[in-house]
Amino acid sequence: MAAVQETIEQVKSIDVDKYKYGFETDIETEKAPQGLSEDIVRFISEKKGEPAWMLEWRLDAYRRWRALKEPTWAKLKYPKIDFDSLYYYAAPKGVSGPKSLDEVDPEILATYAKLGIPLKEQEILAGVRKAGEPSPNAGTSGEGHEEANGYASLAGKVAVDAVFDSVSVVTTFKKELAKAGVIFCSISEALREHPDLVKKYLGTVVPQSDNFYAALNSAVFSDGSFVYVPEGVRCPMELSTYFRINEKNTGQFERTLIIADKGSYVSYLEGCTAPTRDENQLHAAVVELIALDDAEIKYSTVQNWYPGDKDGKGGIFNFVTKRGDCRGKNAKISWTQVETGSAITWKYPSCILRGDNSRGEFYSIAISNGHQQVDSGTKMIHLGRNTTSRIISKGIAAGFSQNTYRGLVSAHRKATGARNFTNCDSLLIGDKCGAHTVPYIEARNSSAQFEHEATTSKISDNMLFYCTQRGLSEEEAVALVVNGFVRDVLQHLPMEFMAETQKLIGISLEGSVG
Amino acid sequence: MLEIKNLHARIADDGAEILRGIDLVVPKGEVHAIMGPNGSGKSTLAYVLAGRDDYEVTEGDIFWNGESILEMGPDERAAKGVFLAFQYPMEIPGVATMTFLRAALNAVRKKRGLKELTTPEFMKLVRAKAAELGVSDEMLKRPLNVGFSGGEKKRMEILQMSVLEPTLCVLDETDSGLDIDAIRIVSEGATKLRGPDRAMLVITHYQRLLNYIVPDKVHILAKGRIQKTGGKELALELEKSGYADFTGKAA
Numbered sequence: 001m002a003a004v005q006e007t008i009e010q011v012k013s014i015d016v017d018k019y020k021y022g023f024e025t026d027i028e029t030e031k032a033p034q035g036l037s038e039d040i041v042r043f044i045s046e047k048k049g050e051p052a053w054m055l056e057w058r059l060d061a062y063r064r065w066r067a068l069k070e071p072t073w074a075k076l077k078y079p080k081i082d083f084d085s086l087y088y089y090a091a092p093k094g095v096s097g098p099k100s101l102d103e104v105d106p107e108i109l110a111t112y113a114k115l116g117i118p119l120k121e122q123e124i125l126a127g128v129r130k131a132g133e134p135s136p137n138a139g140t141s142g143e144g145h146e147e148a149n150g151y152a153s154l155a156g157k158v159a160v161d162a163v164f165d166s167v168s169v170v171t172t173f174k175k176e177l178a179k180a181g182v183i184f185c186s187i188s189e190a191l192r193e194h195p196d197l198v199k200k201y202l203g204t205v206v207p208q209s210d211n212f213y214a215a216l217n218s219a220v221f222s223d224g225s226f227v228y229v230p231e232g233v234r235c236p237m238e239l240s241t242y243f244r245i246n247e248k249n250t251g252q253f254e255r256t257l258i259i260a261d262k263g264s265y266v267s268y269l270e271g272c273t274a275p276t277r278d279e280n281q282l283h284a285a286v287v288e289l290i291a292l293d294d295a296e297i298k299y300s301t302v303q304n305w306y307p308g309d310k311d312g313k314g315g316i317f318n319f320v321t322k323r324g325d326c327r328g329k330n331a332k333i334s335w336t337q338v339e340t341g342s343a344i345t346w347k348y349p350s351c352i353l354r355g356d357n358s359r360g361e362f363y364s365i366a367i368s369n370g371h372q373q374v375d376s377g378t379k380m381i382h383l384g385r386n387t388t389s390r391i392i393s394k395g396i397a398a399g400f401s402q403n404t405y406r407g408l409v410s411a412h413r414k415a416t417g418a419r420n421f422t423n424c425d426s427l428l429i430g431d432k433c434g435a436h437t438v439p440y441i442e443a444r445n446s447s448a449q450f451e452h453e454a455t456t457s458k459i460s461d462n463m464l465f466y467c468t469q470r471g472l473s474e475e476e477a478v479a480l481v482v483n484g485f486v487r488d489v490l491q492h493l494p495m496e497f498m499a500e501t502q503k504l505i506g507i508s509l510e511g512s513v514g
Numbered sequence: 515m516l517e518i519k520n521l522h523a524r525i526a527d528d529g530a531e532i533l534r535g536i537d538l539v540v541p542k543g544e545v546h547a548i549m550g551p552n553g554s555g556k557s558t559l560a561y562v563l564a565g566r567d568d569y570e571v572t573e574g575d576i577f578w579n580g581e582s583i584l585e586m587g588p589d590e591r592a593a594k595g596v597f598l599a600f601q602y603p604m605e606i607p608g609v610a611t612m613t614f615l616r617a618a619l620n621a622v623r624k625k626r627g628l629k630e631l632t633t634p635e636f637m638k639l640v641r642a643k644a645a646e647l648g649v650s651d652e653m654l655k656r657p658l659n660v661g662f663s664g665g666e667k668k669r670m671e672i673l674q675m676s677v678l679e680p681t682l683c684v685l686d687e688t689d690s691g692l693d694i695d696a697i698r699i700v701s702e703g704a705t706k707l708r709g710p711d712r713a714m715l716v717i718t719h720y721q722r723l724l725n726y727i728v729p730d731k732v733h734i735l736a737k738g739r740i741q742k743t744g745g746k747e748l749a750l751e752l753e754k755s756g757y758a759d760f761t762g763k764a765a
């Protein structure tokens with residue numbers, strides 16, 4: 001048991017402050033006055049030059065939000081958020097919307113460069129693999145692989161929408177995408193350039209009054225990404241949004257809307273970081289995905305918000321509503337998430353399987369260390385016939401953290417032939433952390449077949465001893481065991497981000513063993 | 515040469531003394547067998563040699579090639595050439611056997627001051643050794659030990675031993691749970707590794723394993739001490755008389 005004792009000692013002294021994205025950018029910003037009121041909602045809408053219907057929609061959301069209460073059912077403990085002391089809008093001065101690259105403030109470009117997100121169009125994001133190079137995992141197979149490979153050799157490019165505090169500062173590769181008919185821009189720009197599309201789909205997956213945080217987001221959302229892939233188009237490159245919170249005491253409320261029209265395909269990735277600060281910062285995003293007949297959306301997240309220091313001070317409060325609607329037959333939506341950051345994570349990327357034969361997938365790796373708390377999972381709502389869903393969740397808890405999987409699988413009366421497979425595995429490192437699994441299963445159709453598997457394991461002293469006897473150091477042993485544990489999920493990430501993620505897993509668990 | 519001097523060890527958790535003054539010398543090039551009844555301290559000796567920290571050494575010392583290894587962690591001992599073939603090999607889900615072998619080999623090579631092998635060099639090496647032990651390519655792709663039969667797990671231990679090229683091999687009840695055919699394959703694999711630069715300590719309950727791995731010396735361990743040492747014929751005697759003479763109990 002000595003090894004466990006050592007682990008605990010190590011975790012006590014763990015330096016979570018080593019968060020490498022914790023720097024701050026010194027830049028002049030323009031903020032809305034503190035607090036939230038109808039006037040603030042009007043201020044934001046006006047700043048963005050929105051049409052009148054959008055303002056009304058926001059005000060409606062604001063009124064609904066006033067009537068809602070914060071949810072308390074999650075296994076999370078945090079001080080009450082004072083919504084009147086927050087700033088709901090902050091923008092780098094002089095920026096009201098995306099510009100061409102040479103107009104962007106060099107300070108902001110430098111920030112993204114420092115984060116490893118090149119905004120120059122000729123570069124490959126992350127630079128892990130060049131186009132045409134064989135995949136390091138070729139041969140190990142997995143559903144997602146061929147697609148990812150096809151991509152890299154096709155383009156090897158990733159288009160980026162960079163969101164800095166409340167505004168999108170630049171979107172790359174727009175011209176190339178436009179050639180394929182793909183619209184990829186900030187949501188503010190979409191409201192100006194493509195108002196009919198936004199009006200048709202906004203709020204149709206996550207209605208304004210869906211929940212407390214979604215209502216708040218609907219009232220004050222500042223920016224985010226908008227994607228429309230026209231009928232029959234396979235989006236020629238990976239799309240990604242990179243969210244950066246910089247300003248103090250500012251909430252970030254981004255809104256993402258992705259529409260894949262009939263028979264189209266798009267793969268989208270979001271990344272997130274924030275400076276190291278003593279105060280908690282609120283992040284309440286809403287993401288809506290709509291897949292029409294035969295369309296497929298693959299949405300991947302690598303969330304690495306600042307997790308707070310070793311005593312649990314500071315860090316991002318992440319309250320996010322993500323939902324996809326398989327609105328047409330044979331539609332497919334796949335969520336893959338790697339959650340390593342945030343002090344609090346409250347997030348349940350879900351799928352509404354409305355179209356017959358539609359399919360929803362949720363692949364998740366949630367790592368918590370230090371004093372982080374994660375309550376995350378998914379909802380698979382089977383409405384159409386012969387709909388299928390698959391949930392693979394891997395939770396890893398170290399330090400003093402709490403890691404909860406919460407998931408709902410439901411089949412409605414008409415969902416004949418609905419099938420779900422769920423697998424939730426938890427891995428514990430040390431004995432001061434906790435892992436919890438809370439599955440809700442509701443079948444209102446007798447032909448539904450739902451399977452649920454769950455395991456909780458510990459990296460045992462036996463396993464560590466076995467690996468170290470073969471010559472591996474303890475850190476190498478833990479990294480090997482954890483990467484093996486999450487392997488099923490890693491395979492579903494776009495190839496460009498797999499290696500990065502493996503590294504991130506190592507960094508997130510640094511100091512978790514002796 | 516392995517030299518164990520007056521080794522006393524107890525369980526770290528509850529202080530129960532298991533090894534009570536072991537003295538043992540295994541020169542390079544020799545194979546020694548340790549036989550003994552249940553609870554005599556055989557597996558404890560294997561773990562203490564490999565550096566498991568559930569046991570505390572209270573007295574005595576262990577020298578490998580003239581150097582005390584007591585203060586070294588398990589990975590450092592592995593780098594010095596110590597290898598333990600486990601009685602119950604661990605399963606490592608999601609980690610392909612090939613990946614594990616490569617990580618382990620590169621880790622010890624690095625610590626031994628050798629350069630890491632390239633992928634083609636490594637594949638060639640492993641495939642050749644695997645073929646000798648009847649380990650298929652398919653098995654090398656599967657997660658280490660997951661879903662392997664008892665025989666497959668033991669073969670995998672011998673494969674790891676052969677790939678990592680240790681100089682001190684400790685085999686802890688490698689025959690347990692195996693049928694005759696599996697014992698033969700595993701023992702042949704181990705016997706191939708006999709060599710002038712290698713010392714081997716074979717721990718077993720039964721004489722039958724020693725028909726395949728013929729020892730230079732046999733030691734009887736009971737009540738935490740070596741009670742008797744002899745040639746390979748000692749194992750045969752034991753087969754007839756049992757351990758009663760050494761445990762003070764009737765067989």
